[in-house]
Amino acid sequence: MGSPYLALLGAILVEVVATNALKASDSFTRPVPSAVTVVGYAISFYLLSRALQAIPVGVAYAIWSGIGIVLVTIVAWLLFGQKLDAAALVGIGLILAGVVVIRVFSMVDAG
Template identity: 50%
Template sequence: MNLLIAYGLLAIAIITEVLGTAFLVKSNGFTKLVPTTITVICYVLSFYLLAQVTKTLPIGIAYAIWGGVGIALTALIGLIAFKQTLDIPAIIGILLIVSGVVVMNVFSNSVTH
């Protein structure tokens, strides 16, 4: 698998994970069938795609991108869709996570560009 396809699959894996997490909130602790089903499908698809990506990218790199971007997007969904708030330490923490992913991708020799 070439690098462009791997990053495309990683993007889809991130999107499905974030979508699954949004529906996790709507599942009301797995008591609502439709949101629960969507959550499970999204998580299974996300992990399947992440596993495919690890054929090309090192697991540490792929997981860091998946987790870091997923955290930032999930926090954004929480703000917009669920009217949740973040305090300054939470925002700083998320920015540090995203900064770490950027540093790793730009400067690390572990990522094959």
């Protein structure tokens, strides 16, 4: 992957799939979601390692975990009926705001 941010985006998206497959695996008792979880996490960490060649680890991890939290929460709400109260929505908004601040205003960044 050419862009470190493209690799990071791929890592995030694959991690979201793997995390939701983990829920669907029912404690690794269902083979297909279990395999998706294991393979997904391996791919995600590989892509994250590629992103870390150019993006500082703290910045990359903040973006990876922040966006991952938001996306996992949205998918869990859609697929598993996870409830989101006002506090959860405010928290998600703050996480997104933090990611934007890091990405837009951080001076320690990859080009």
